[in-house]
Amino acid sequence: MKKKIALILLIPFITQLIVACCDCPDPHKYQYKFEYLSAFNLDNSSTNSVISESPIPRNAYGIKLQLGLRELSIDRNHFSLFSQANAMCCLCGADTTITPRDTITSLKITTINRFDDNHPKSSDVTALFKVLRHGHYVGIDSIIAHPDIYFKRTETEFMELYLFTPPKQAGEYSFTVDLALSNDTHLIANTKPINLK
Numbered sequence: 001m002k003k004k005i006a007l008i009l010l011i012p013f014i015t016q017l018i019v020a021c022c023d024c025p026d027p028h029k030y031q032y033k034f035e036y037l038s039a040f041n042l043d044n045s046s047t048n049s050v051i052s053e054s055p056i057p058r059n060a061y062g063i064k065l066q067l068g069l070r071e072l073s074i075d076r077n078h079f080s081l082f083s084q085a086n087a088m089c090c091l092c093g094a095d096t097t098i099t100p101r102d103t104i105t106s107l108k109i110t111t112i113n114r115f116d117d118n119h120p121k122s123s124d125v126t127a128l129f130k131v132l133r134h135g136h137y138v139g140i141d142s143i144i145a146h147p148d149i150y151f152k153r154t155e156t157e158f159m160e161l162y163l164f165t166p167p168k169q170a171g172e173y174s175f176t177v178d179l180a181l182s183n184d185t186h187l188i189a190n191t192k193p194i195n196l197k
Helices: 002-021 081-089 141-145
Strands: 028-043 061-075 096-100 104-111 129-133 136-138 156-163 171-173 175-181 186-190 194-196
Touching (some): 028 175
Parallel strands (some): 028 186
Antiparallel strands (some): 028 061
């Protein structure tokens, strides 16, 4: 009976020892670069937002950004059956890391034509837009502060920016989006002129 109790008490200790001594594999490292930027007019007046060139209600306007990403390198570490087997019972970290080669330093939206009395032609209107993230609207600076929450390992990423302060007057509007990167390059895209009613 004492042997059974001693064995039961030793099992957690042995398990912890195995986990502590295991050999975790090195993670795969993926790196990507921002390749291009496209901007589309977004109609948010119904349940689902849609890209549209038809007149859009002023209080339902948004810009949908399409960012092309290109994978630059894949660091595939050596394969070891021993390491892989041990990793299954270890408390290892993530087996994949995804990082951008260059980070986003700013995202700026400029009105091409006059927006309102406070925003004449070529004014910065970035502060008038917000991004929907986990059911909450957040400022565009959150994209710059945490780009990893938006950009994963895909060839194309999309981001929706919603106009929170619409213009007081109906009319034709268009915008320029400037995405500045840490390597001193800019990805720039214009929305097509759209009638906001």
